Amino acid sequence: MSDIELHISKNDITLILDELEANRPFEACGVLVGIEGRDIVTVKQAVPVKNSKRTERSFELDPTGFYKVWGDAEKEGLDIVGVYHTHPSSPSKPSDWDKKTMQDTSGIWVIAGIDGIFAYRMVKGMVEFVEMV
Numbered sequence: 001m002s003d004i005e006l007h008i009s010k011n012d013i014t015l016i017l018d019e020l021e022a023n024r025p026f027e028a029c030g031v032l033v034g035i036e037g038r039d040i041v042t043v044k045q046a047v048p049v050k051n052s053k054r055t056e057r058s059f060e061l062d063p064t065g066f067y068k069v070w071g072d073a074e075k076e077g078l079d080i081v082g083v084y085h086t087h088p089s090s091p092s093k094p095s096d097w098d099k100k101t102m103q104d105t106s107g108i109w110v111i112a113g114i115d116g117i118f119a120y121r122m123v124k125g126m127v128e129f130v131e132m133v
């Protein structure tokens with residue numbers, strides 16, 4: 001269990017779960033915009049971004065979409081605190097590909113799968129479960 005908490009609204013959870021259904025059988029992905037505190041990471045908005053890979057087993061945030069979200073966040077004084085993606089036909093546990101990609105990022109990973117929606121982050125090469133409040 002991680003020593004940080006992720007605060008995310010019901011609306012944003014619903015948005016991610018809707019994206020999971022709407023993009024079946026492909027993975028959907030997006031960016032979590034918010035505020036990164038010491039113990040609490042707060043999501044202000046989950047923003048869908050096109051999955052430029054459009055596959056059933058991986059995702060890649062479309063660069064143009066990503067930079068637009070980043071620019072908008074910066075204008076509002078917010079950070080990119082993480083990413084979300086969906087597993088349309090498997091549990092939300094990070095896949096081997098996810099873990100490899102997580103090594104290069106510091107943010108929170110929210111994954112919606114067939115068993116629900118969960119948050120993770122990578123700390124010193126280990127995947128930690130992050131509690132969503």
Ligand SMILES: [Zn+2]
Pocket residue numbers: 057058085086087094095098111
């Ligand atoms: Zn994944």
